[in-house]
Amino acid sequence: MNEQEFRKEVAAWMATHLVGRFACLKHRGGPGDEEAYPALRKEWEQEMASGGWVGLGWPKEHGGRDLPLALQLAFHEEYVRAGGPGRMGHIGETLTAPTLIALGTPEQQRRFLPGIREGREYWAQGYSEPGAGSDLAAISTRCWQDEDGRWRLQGQKVWTSLAHESDWIFVIARSTPGSVGREGLSFLLVPLDQPGIEIHPIRQLTGEAEFNSVFFDGAVTEADCIVGQPGEGWKVAMALLGFERGVSTLGQQMHFSHELQLLLEVARANGAAQDPAIRQRIADAWIGLQGLRYNGLRMLEDDTGSTKVRPEALIYKYAWSNWHRDLGQLAMDVIGVAGDVRSDEDAVRRLQQVFFFSRSDTIYAGTNEIQLNIISERGLGMPRG
Template identity: 55%
Template sequence: MAQQQSSAAQSADADERFREEIRTWLAENLTGEFTAVVGTGGAGHEHEQLELRRAWERRLGEGRWIGIGWPVEAGGRGASLAQQVIFHEEYARAGGPGRLMHMSEQLLGPTLLAFGTADQQQRFLPGILRGETLWCQGYSEPGAGSDLAGVQTRAHRREGPDGAEYVVDGQKVWTSLAHLADWCFVIARTDPTQQRHRGLSYLLVPMDQSGVAVRPIVQLTGTSEFNEVFFDGAVTSADNLVGAEGEGWRVAMGTLAFERGVATLGQQIGFERELAAVIATARSTGAIDDPLVRDRLVRAWMGLTVMRNTAVRMLRSAGDGTPGLEASVSKLQWANWHRDLGELAIDVAGPDGLLTGDHYELSDAQSLLLFTRSDTIYGGSNEVQRNIIAERMLGLPR
């Protein structure tokens, strides 16, 4: 017992030192030119300070703050789950800008560590760790949004001038930051004789080529972080196939599990800031004097607390920080909570919340309301998450 207590105390001391290290580093580096990126970026604001935020990603790379949970032999710090949580908490509380490397670091990197070859890891992971290579996710299609198994983008293998390669044809949609990305990880059908999740493959496709066209989608917020991507004879080396041909579904599901991992706690710190802003607005407009509004504010705080506790419990039970089916519960929680917060933000703003500037200049509350309409759709719609919970967790009939 004494030995266990001593080990726990040492772990707590190490975590506290880690917290002080990241807190100090952020205080020293979110200064000078990077003062302008504090609080910028994120959902609905990805257009803000793009060049500076790309430079910030490189600064994070120099400080070895990218891939901190990756194994040391892969270039990471081998940080524990508790330390990864600490990083995301301190980053959000310091006002660190929205991460352009999210897809690269939190999705593609862990996927390559789990399913990629040694050669793929050596070629692609260093660029992510340096904060240089941006990736986007080629999953959803016009006819296969939340139903990933229905993708129709095709890829056929052939012998090219430099060896075996895949030629990709099809369309992806709602592709976040595709207009900035260097590479895209694409789910494509390599066996047209198979249906649904069979016959799919997971390919890494370079974006800078004539066979790839990106068309930004202008959203209700007036911004365009989502895109349509058209593949018309796009080419990628057969060496860029992750897993075996036809195993794309398994790899893709792995990527989705990583997407709902420890980074969600940093997201919730951002939610905490948004809720604080809503409460401040309610005080300034006098809306907080309305008992019904106070009740909604309290319920929002309670929902955020429950959401955080659920996420921490889920990650701890996962062991490696990669949640399983329980991630669908977490997705339902935060998507609906965030959507409701957007509605509350406008309600407490009063009549001014319904007015925009002369050039459709949206307030933070208005951007929150409009962008959160998409929260219950992207990353797996509410309907799909409920089906997963019902069928795969509760064992209910299809």
Template identity: 45%
Template sequence: MDFGKTADDEEFRAEARAWLAAHAAPSTPRRTWERTLGRAGWIGLGWPEPGYGNRTASLPQQVAWAEEYARSPAPPRSGHIGENLLAPTLLAHGSEEQKNRFLPPIAAGEELWCQGYSEPGAGSDLAGVRTAAVRDGAHYRITGQKIWTSLAHEADWCFVLARTDPASRRHHGLSFLLVPMDQPGRIEVRPIRQMTGTSDFNEVFFDGARARVEHVVGGEGQGWRVAMSLLGFERGVSTLAQQIGFAEELGRVTGTAVRTGAVTDPVVRDRLVRQWAELRTMRWHALRTLGGSGDPGAPSVAKLLWAGWHQRLGELAVRVRGAEGAVGPVDWSPGAPYELDADQHLFLFSRADTIYGGSDQVQRTIIAERVLGLPREPKGAV
């Protein structure tokens, strides 16, 4: 795609940069920040339709916003799932009533969402979901468990992939339901403590939770089609913002290598150069696919590129610091908490990069079967 800079694009970027400089602060509570973004019209730029309280922007302008946001001191977004995953799905598959009910609160930063896909026995194999939704008059009653549910402890709503036909198997008989999280006694959220000490992921237990019949997206039994459509929206303009963060991390690691003298090691120097070159490749790939390459394997290629790259950067971050990278500046006084520094957090968190969001093995299978046309793996193959 041609990302040549027009006067309008440059004006838009300047406006975004100035607004962020005036309003962004890392200490702002995330829900407060979402409402601030909503009031200023910065949520929903990528939606093809205005009129839900959002404003629209061209693709180069969306890229400009994402890049300026990544460079600013703004806090991490907690509205990403609603804005970039659910909203495009509703625009593609939702009824007019669903769009009018759910899109304006997302655009205003008033309602936050989480994604109820993975289960203990159905992570990479999403077609194996066992969470059940049984029709009960004007509602469905949902029973089951979801896991690795990002930001469920903050969310107001969850979109849930559940089995509405108990006799169905695999991809059939699934439905995509919109479920309110404020159901005491029917929904329980348990944070999962990670190696980093944080708890961004959660287990969610549904015990007869209710979802209204009119809040089934795409029709009963069409959940697999809707769910796969949503996954197609998952890796878009936001990947370019992600790469801005990656570049800043690489710059920090390179600076540490110079400070510690590790850069004099030819192996370390070679790895730093490779990380830089691979990051440039990721950007070119992202820009090409944003332009509509039509490649069904593009999202899987993107995930393979960045996941392995980021994991290797985490390993390099602690290596260039030597023993200090393993221990860090620890306060050994009794009762003092053990705090990870930025490099240690990068190393530990990036261990999961090749697993969450579709493991590397799953991405390679998608490329093999859907792009290269290779035979499907036999059922039960190891």
């Protein structure tokens, strides 16, 4: 399929569907703004599903469209360009589904993929724990099988995005008593709406609560809700992280570009655009975004058959999160004292969210420090401590 035509098709669909009752969703939602219209954004997911825009990269036999990476990226870019709201279904679509497609049983695929594709079932990710952050293998949540084969869970997960809006959670838990580290873990699919589970919101420094603690107290799930064999949980968990080859992450560059445009508008309007030091920093922000963009395009390079490390992929998380954090600081320096007040002006409100929320960017999904360890060890062959 021709990329330009595909882009036009996406843009045309967005122009005729992100209207009416959905119009208020433009540029809303996503990290830092998850409390905006969650119910309506779920309806929007169903609208998107009916347009055939969910599961673009999934194989056709699982209801996807099997589009190449370049077109998936084109979709994300056009989606954001049109103001498409932050996706409620992205954990299911980009993490749960590829994992089930690769490692799930046919029954699991039949049971779960349609709900994700049709925007009916929402997923949360149960990896981190209070004692297992950067050291993810230090998991202490336990799971075991009852006599009837059903799985039970005991423990606590934390930083669970949107758990309060989700129906299911995938969890890694310790199934072999006394095991340590990566051994003895299992990967379970667990329904959230049950007496054995309590979800407590975590109020973040912005005052909002997009993350949660999820407490499992004898929570239960069916015997066949395990992906892989008991004890293979670490392997499945890592495979899941590998499926996210950054296509939706690349789409986020359009969000960044939108944020930078807002910053330029504010700077022009309030006179900060005249300050020579601010001008230098604004130019640097634009340059940095170009760096992310070309780095992203390099990630799409064809390297079929090569087993070489992809340096551009390895550095990407560190690069974008630090760029974004700097953008937030620059935005507040542009806004000046007016930044002290929670703004109702769209541009300023969004930039304030960037400033505060981006402090988490360099912490979640591998802190800066963990990223630098990984880059030096995998990218440069530096020896492990």
